[in-house]
Amino acid sequence: AQSVTQPDIHITVSEGASLELRCNYSYGATPYLFWYVQSPGQGLQLLLKYFSGDTLVQGIKGFEAEFKRSQSSFNLRKPSVHWSDAAEYFCAVGAGFGNEKLTFGTGTRLTIIP
Amino acid sequence: DAGVIQSPRHEVTEMGQEVTLRCKPISGHNSLFWYRQTMMRGLELLIYFNNNVPIDDSGMPEDRFSAKMPNASFSTLKIQPSEPRDSAVYFCASSFGQGAAMNTEAFFGQGTRLTVV
Numbered sequence: 516a517q518s519v520t521q522p523d524i525h526i527t528v529s530e531g532a533s534l535e536l537r538c539n540y541s542y543g544a545t546p547y548l549f550w551y552v553q554s555p556g557q558g559l560q561l562l563l564k565y566f567s568g569d570t571l572v573q574g575i576k577g578f579e580a581e582f583k584r585s586q587s588s589f590n591l592r593k594p595s596v597h598w599s600d601a602a603e604y605f606c607a608v609g610a611g612f613g614n615e616k617l618t619f620g621t622g623t624r625l626t627i628i629p
Numbered sequence: 630d631a632g633v634i635q636s637p638r639h640e641v642t643e644m645g646q647e648v649t650l651r652c653k654p655i656s657g658h659n660s661l662f663w664y665r666q667t668m669m670r671g672l673e674l675l676i677y678f679n680n681n682v683p684i685d686d687s688g689m690p691e692d693r694f695s696a697k698m699p700n701a702s703f704s705t706l707k708i709q710p711s712e713p714r715d716s717a718v719y720f721c722a723s724s725f726g727q728g729a730a731m732n733t734e735a736f737f738g739q740g741t742r743l744t745v746v
Contacts, residue, residue, distance in 0.1 A: 551737075558633070558720055558737035605672065616685065617662070617735060619672040 517542040517610045521620035529628050530598055536591040536623050538606030547609035548589040549617065550580055554602045562604075565589060576600070601627045633738035635721050641744045647709040650741045653702055654723030662735060663696055663706050664720040672720075678704065711745045718742050 551559040563574025570582040606620040634653040662677040676686040678698045698704040722735040
């Protein structure tokens with residue numbers, strides 16, 4: 516069965532600093548990978564996704580992620596964070612015949628300090 | 630489009646009562662998902678439908694939980710009887726896809742926060 520590990524429960528960064536959130540997955544086939552963001556009291560919003568092709572994918576809000584098959588990783592990055600980026604971030608892998616079953620990691624809570 | 634619409638946003642009920650959560654997916658989407666989010670277990674897929682047909686309900690915790698999708702624009706998740714351990718945020722999501730790319734992107738509703746006392 517597929518699984519996703521987000522090793523960092525909570526990360527604090529200064530506004531303007533760079534950010535990297537880690538994600539490792541376990542899946543026997545070629546994965547469909549996603550990053551979602553959840554603001555307090557809100558649903559999840561898709562930041563970016565990887566299906567195939569270029570292993571560096573660009574998303575919304577200035578985020579990017581790199582798929583590294585050899586490391587089973589799909590880390591999320593942003594060169595300069597803004598206070599509005601404070602939220603919880605979830606990595607997910609899609610599985611099943613149509614990759615419709617999303618398995619989520621436990622999430623990383625991002626705090627931004629001035 | 631208004632996005633995925635869930636109702637109610639908040640629900641407080643007494644143990645033993647029946648609870649019905651509602652979801653209206655995005656028009657044109659052919660897959661619908663119900664998730665539960667708790668601090669202890671994170672986000673769990675409960676059940677999903679494709680073209681109104683339940684495909685996988687292996688995540689439904691027990692027989693007290695049931696879900697229906699009578700048409701393409703409406704789904705319900707029912708808990709009967711409810712228990713305090715069912716307290717969680719329940720999310721509905723929808724997506725459109727075909728064949729091997731069924732899940733190109735899932736759009737989530739804002740969730741229903743359920744409290745069972």
